[in-house]
Amino acid sequence: MIDKLIQKIQKTGAPVVVGLDPTMKFVPDHIRKAAFDEMGETLEGAAEAVWQFNKAIVDSTCDLIPAVKPQIAMYEQFGIPGLAAFKRTVDYCREKGLVVIGDVKRGDIGSTSAAYAAAHLGRVQVGSSLCAGFEEDFVTVNPYLGSDGVQPFIDVCREEKRGIFILVKTSNPSSGEFQDRLLRTGVTAGTAGEDAGGISSPDKPLYEVVGEKVAEWSEQLMGENGYSYIGAVVGATYPEQGSVLRRVMPKSFILVPGYGAQGGTGKDLIHFFDENRLGAIVNSSRGIIAAYQSGRYGKFGPEGFADASRQAVIDMITDIDQAFASVGR
Amino acid sequence: MIDKLIQKIQKTGAPVVVGLDPTMKFVPDHIRKAAFDEMGETLEGAAEAVWQFNKAIVDSTCDLIPAVKPQIAMYEQFGIPGLAAFKRTVDYCREKGLVVIGDVKRGDIGSTSAAYAAAHLGRVQVGSSLCAGFEEDFVTVNPYLGSDGVQPFIDVCREEKRGIFILVKTSNPSSGEFQDRLLRTGVTAGTAGEDAGGISSPDKPLYEVVGEKVAEWSEQLMGENGYSYIGAVVGATYPEQGSVLRRVMPKSFILVPGYGAQGGTGKDLIHFFDENRLGAIVNSSRGIIAAYQSGRYGKFGPEGFADASRQAVIDMITDIDQAFASVGR
Numbered sequence: 001m002i003d004k005l006i007q008k009i010q011k012t013g014a015p016v017v018v019g020l021d022p023t024m025k026f027v028p029d030h031i032r033k034a035a036f037d038e039m040g041e042t043l044e045g046a047a048e049a050v051w052q053f054n055k056a057i058v059d060s061t062c063d064l065i066p067a068v069k070p071q072i073a074m075y076e077q078f079g080i081p082g083l084a085a086f087k088r089t090v091d092y093c094r095e096k097g098l099v100v101i102g103d104v105k106r107g108d109i110g111s112t113s114a115a116y117a118a119a120h121l122g123r124v125q126v127g128s129s130l131c132a133g134f135e136e137d138f139v140t141v142n143p144y145l146g147s148d149g150v151q152p153f154i155d156v157c158r159e160e161k162r163g164i165f166i167l168v169k170t171s172n173p174s175s176g177e178f179q180d181r182l183l184r185t186g187v188t189a190g191t192a193g194e195d196a197g198g199i200s201s202p203d204k205p206l207y208e209v210v211g212e213k214v215a216e217w218s219e220q221l222m223g224e225n226g227y228s229y230i231g232a233v234v235g236a237t238y239p240e241q242g243s244v245l246r247r248v249m250p251k252s253f254i255l256v257p258g259y260g261a262q263g264g265t266g267k268d269l270i271h272f273f274d275e276n277r278l279g280a281i282v283n284s285s286r287g288i289i290a291a292y293q294s295g296r297y298g299k300f301g302p303e304g305f306a307d308a309s310r311q312a313v314i315d316m317i318t319d320i321d322q323a324f325a326s327v328g329r
Numbered sequence: 330m331i332d333k334l335i336q337k338i339q340k341t342g343a344p345v346v347v348g349l350d351p352t353m354k355f356v357p358d359h360i361r362k363a364a365f366d367e368m369g370e371t372l373e374g375a376a377e378a379v380w381q382f383n384k385a386i387v388d389s390t391c392d393l394i395p396a397v398k399p400q401i402a403m404y405e406q407f408g409i410p411g412l413a414a415f416k417r418t419v420d421y422c423r424e425k426g427l428v429v430i431g432d433v434k435r436g437d438i439g440s441t442s443a444a445y446a447a448a449h450l451g452r453v454q455v456g457s458s459l460c461a462g463f464e465e466d467f468v469t470v471n472p473y474l475g476s477d478g479v480q481p482f483i484d485v486c487r488e489e490k491r492g493i494f495i496l497v498k499t500s501n502p503s504s505g506e507f508q509d510r511l512l513r514t515g516v517t518a519g520t521a522g523e524d525a526g527g528i529s530s531p532d533k534p535l536y537e538v539v540g541e542k543v544a545e546w547s548e549q550l551m552g553e554n555g556y557s558y559i560g561a562v563v564g565a566t567y568p569e570q571g572s573v574l575r576r577v578m579p580k581s582f583i584l585v586p587g588y589g590a591q592g593g594t595g596k597d598l599i600h601f602f603d604e605n606r607l608g609a610i611v612n613s614s615r616g617i618i619a620a621y622q623s624g625r626y627g628k629f630g631p632e633g634f635a636d637a638s639r640q641a642v643i644d645m646i647t648d649i650d651q652a653f654a655s656v657g658r
Contacts, residue, residue, distance in 0.1 A: 021441075023444070024453075024454065036455075036456050041456030041457060041458040041460075042455060042460060043453075043460050043462065045455060045456070071437075071441055071444075073435070073441045073444035074441070074444050076444065076448040076463075077444040077445070077447045078448075078453060078455075078460070078462055079448070079461070080409065080412055080416060080462075082448075082462060083409055083412055087408070105435070105436065107434065108434055109499060109500060109501035112350075112400055112402045112403070115352070115402040115403050116405065116406070118406045119402065119405040119411075120405075124375070124406045125353065126365075126370045126371060126372065126374060127370030129370040129371065131370075131371060131372050131375070131407070131408070133372065133405060133408030133409075133411060134405075142436065142471050143473070143507065144471055144472070144507060145496075145499050145501055145503070145504055146501070146503030146505070146506030146507055146508070147503040147506055148501050148503040149501065149503070167473060167474075170438060170474050171438060172439060172474055172475070172478065173477055174474070174475030174476040174477040174478070175474055175475055176475070177542070178473060178535065178539065181512045181535070182512065183511065183535075184510075184512075184513060184532055206510070206535070210507065
């Protein structure tokens with residue numbers, strides 16, 4: 001699947017993923033009204049509005065982009081009908097040939113992570129049948145529980161040729177609260193009382209130590225193009241850390257959220273990529289799907305929301321192209 | 330809700346939560362067969378089997394215990410039908426008067442955490458209606474993204490009088506990989522180049538620093554009994570860390586997984602509690618719901634699985650009582 005992602009990035013010339021994170025306030029009035037008229041101001045009505053909104057944006061942008069990233073929380077808030085709209089969106093995007101990155105940020109102890117991996121990337125045994133719950137191509141994974149929370153995802157990725165992106169340095173303002181804390185390297189609480197023998201390694205922030213672990217995990221499952229099925233998430237809002245992490249995880253594709261509405265710009269992105277414009281894929285959610293609500297794309301109006309999204313994708317690709325050009329890539 | 334949890338613990342004399350984490354292999358053949366005969370070897374059939382299994386265990390144990398903890402991954406693996414069985418289980422347990430702790434381990438950037446909080450503890454605006462997706466009393470939260478990933482949960486807890494348990498030190502074997510790493514205190518990557526002025530604080534493991542943050546968050550939302558709506562998760566498998574964390578987070582209830590099948594025993598638990606047998610609630614999943622499959626409760630047989638679960642709950646309460654008695658509490 002990492003190879004398919006790379007092929008699609010090369011074909012479209014767009015290391016771009018559209019974040020399908022619909023909230024009610026992004027959905028134009030006419031779509032909401034139609035859904036509520038049909039199904040009421042209910043979870044079912046909300047889910048229908050979200051699905052119609054997504055479908056129009058996907059139809060309008062799918063030839064330009066390699067991948068989409070639906071954020072499951074935005075569907076989960078609408079309960080079972082919302083999660084059915086998530087599944088419908090995932091299935092529709094895959095039919096359209098898009099790579100689907102389920103932004104689920106799951107992670108738990110071993111047997112539970114195995115269930116999440118089966119839910120989103122694999123299959124589950126029911127009697128003599130193998131059934132699939134959700135079928136994304138990649139999911140995002142939270143590493144706080146350590147290797148035995150991550151390994152079940154890797155095992156399923158190997159069987160199913162799917163992939164994961166592990167949270168390393170997230171895009172949000174408080175991501176540094178724990179992720180930037182400096183760790184004494186080579187020392188854990190269990191060995192704290194012992195003398196390290198006078199050998200002192202430099203301190204490293206937690207995100208770098210997690211990145212080193214991702215680099216290790218990556219080796220387990222390499223694709224054909226020099227990149228692993230095991231990638232990482234590093235926010236566009238932290239370009240310096242991105243530069244460090246690009247070196248620490250040379251074989252991991254980096255999923256980069258935080259472009260656009262969260263503040264990241266084209267020039268912040270360069271350090272996430274390798275010399276061949278590969279190694280990273282940049283997500284924009286609000287900046288694309290709610291483009292019609294911004295001054296820049298206001299002329300499209302609510303009825304033209306999908307065209308506004310298409311134009312915003314084109315402009316984002318141009319912005320990244322120009323950033324590459326400015327450094328001669 | 331923390332007050333309701335404490336009242337129910339005092340009434341039952343059981344600081345115990347039953348983990349409703351059904352996998353197909355725990356469900357007795359006769360339940361599976363009935364469900365598959367009716368609905369096929371499908372996700373729907375699996376979900377029906379899980380629901381019937383849960384219902385029997387809840388009916389058989391609900392007078393003995395204050396709370397249940399369904400692990401959503403075990404339902405999510407069965408897709409939409411599985412999640413519908415999760416919702417049905419949550420709703421049924423609440424009808425029975427049980428406190429429901431949704432073990433969802435969600436956590437994301439601010440606006441996304443707000444959606445998860447609405448999904449599981451709050452309500453979501455749909456037109457002029459307020460709708461609820463899932464309705465647990467507590468959920469578990471992953472802290473890796475820092476304050477702005479946690480605060481939206483706290484805000485919803487305040488509005489809805491519900492609570493959270495934040496992962497601090499998890500019960501799994503590799504939890505130390507990141508959680509036990511020693512942090513230089515008072516120093517983050519951003520200030521690494523600067524001299525700390527010769528003042529040196531002792532190093533602390535990450536879990537302790539997360540625990541200190543939980544203590545801070547706890548202050549925001551106190552119940553009437555000296556404990557906060559904001560609790561923590563600390564594994565029974567790490568009693569020493571539990572002892573430290575009990576002191577670090579004096580106002581946080583601790584949800585303690587890892588008892589029984591994962592290796593934790595009654596005597597490991599004492600340090601998680603305060604002098605009044607409060608401050609902690611101990612989860613057992615497999616040890617209760619799959620009791621009939623173990624030698625100790627084999628005499629109940631598959632048909633008597635719910636009675637075996639009841640006996641396992643009684644024995645767990647006795648084990649904890651004896652541990653208290655051994656230290657004169």
